[in-house]
Amino acid sequence: MENNAKKWNVEQGDDRGSSKVYPPPAPVRVDxxxxxxxxxxxxxxxxxxxxxLLIYGLYVIYSIAMTFYYSLFEWSGIDTHMVFAGLQxxxxxxxxHVFWTSLQNNFLLVAASLLTQLPLGLIMALLLxxxxxxxxxxxxxxxxPFLMSTVAIGILFIYIYDGNFGIVxxxxxxxxxxxxxxxxxxxxxxxxxxxxxxVCWQFAPxxxxxxxxxxxxxxxxxxxxxxxxxxxxxKKFLKITLPLLIPTIxxxxxxxxxxxxxxxxxxxxxxxxxxxxxxxxxxTYMYEQTFTNFNMGYGSSISFSMFIIALFxxxxxxxxxxxxxxxx
Numbered sequence: 658m659e660n661n662a663k664k665w666n667v668e669q670g671d672d673r674g675s676s677k678v679y680p681p682p683a684p685v686r687v688d689x690x691x692x693x694x695x696x697x698x699x700x701x702x703x704x705x706x707x708x709x710l711l712i713y714g715l716y717v718i719y720s721i722a723m724t725f726y727y728s729l730f731e732w733s734g735i736d737t738h739m740v741f742a743g744l745q746x747x748x749x750x751x752x753x754h755v756f757w758t759s760l761q762n763n764f765l766l767v768a769a770s771l772l773t774q775l776p777l778g779l780i781m782a783l784l785l786x787x788x789x790x791x792x793x794x795x796x797x798x799x800x801x802p803f804l805m806s807t808v809a810i811g812i813l814f815i816y817i818y819d820g821n822f823g824i825v826x827x828x829x830x831x832x833x834x835x836x837x838x839x840x841x842x843x844x845x846x847x848x849x850x851x852x853x854x855x856v857c858w859q860f861a862p863x864x865x866x867x868x869x870x871x872x873x874x875x876x877x878x879x880x881x882x883x884x885x886x887x888x889x890x891x892k893k894f895l896k897i898t899l900p901l902l903i904p905t906i907x908x909x910x911x912x913x914x915x916x917x918x919x920x921x922x923x924x925x926x927x928x929x930x931x932x933x934x935x936x937x938x939x940x941t942y943m944y945e946q947t948f949t950n951f952n953m954g955y956g957s958s959i960s961f962s963m964f965i966i967a968l969f970x971x972x973x974x975x976x977x978x979x980x981x982x983x984x985x
Contacts, residue, residue, distance in 0.1 A: 721964060727957040734953030746958035756959065759930075759937040760966075766853055766938070767917040773857040775909055778864025779902075783894075785869055803862040811926030814855045818842050842928055845935040852927055852936055856920065864909050871905040872898065907978050911971055918967045939963045 728747070731740040750756055781799050785792060802810070817824050820840030829837045841851040875898065883893045921940035924930065930937040930945065939959060947956030 721961070724957045724961050724964070727953055728955075728961050730954045732953045733951040734947065734956075735951060739954075742954065746955050747962075749955065750958050750962065755934050755937060755942060756939070756962075758934055759939045759942045762849055762936060763918050763920070763938050765849065766856065766920060767914050769853045769857060770860070770913040770917045771910060774861045774913060775864055775906065777857070777861040778866075778909070779868050781861065781865040782868035782872060785865075786872065799865055800862045802859045805859070807859070807922045808926055810855065810859055811923050814851075815842065815927055818851050843932055845932055848928055848932060849936045852924055855927070856923055859923070860913075860916070864913075867905055867909055868902065871902050875901050903981075907974065911974055914970055914974070915967050918970070919963060939966075 729741060729743060731742045731746075732738075785796055785799075789795070816822070818841035820826060820838070820843060823841070825841065826838040829835065839847060841847050879897050880893055883897060888896070919940055920938055921944065924936055924938050924941050925944070928936040930941045934942075940963065943956050943959040943963070946952045946959060
């Protein structure tokens, strides 16, 4: 006991043996503090994300599940009598030539969006950085189509494409191309292209804003170093601007594809899928079956097919992007 007491006095110090007094070490509770902090962080995350996840689950996940559920029935959407049909609606859909026409038109719109809207958006974004006076005015002009109501754009272009008084036919007449004049929206061969041109005109400014924001984020030092090396404007675009815009191009492509696959409003205003279903899209055909023919089950099968197609195409793009990143 005496030896232990002396040892304590030597290590800790007392009034007689040392001028330094060391208190006994406090118990360490690091693990409990970390657990408490993690718990607090978890509830903070739940508090911020919970409402958004609830709304997303209710209006997206639940809606997708219910769409598939309704597609398994023959139901008008009005009465309470629902007849279980299994996959019969999907079997009927496979043999529906109008659905395949609408799917073809959707992919035409996808191709036109990728080959027209994105290049136009990039060109307009690059023009905004050119040393031209009054560029703020052009910026407003470029963005004007995207600010207009879709219904207003549809009605405007109905008059532009009018076979008798439309400005398109008047310009063709002034150029001596009377043989090219026609009722653009009333002709099965030209109606879909007339509508696609209108869609591209409306949404190109949206991609202009995306590309402009991406170009602003490119460090100016890269261009200065390229100038010191004697690089031309073309080489700076190909070697600096374009490679650094690839993430934005991929994001824009996904947005363009999904938007084209579910597009509805402008087609509905301008042609309502006509003439003779030549401008029918999956969304307009779904609307017709559901709310005009009161065939909720069949319309739900079209809607769920749209979801599957859009999801499949999006996953292909994401996988391709991941492989590209892995290769780099």
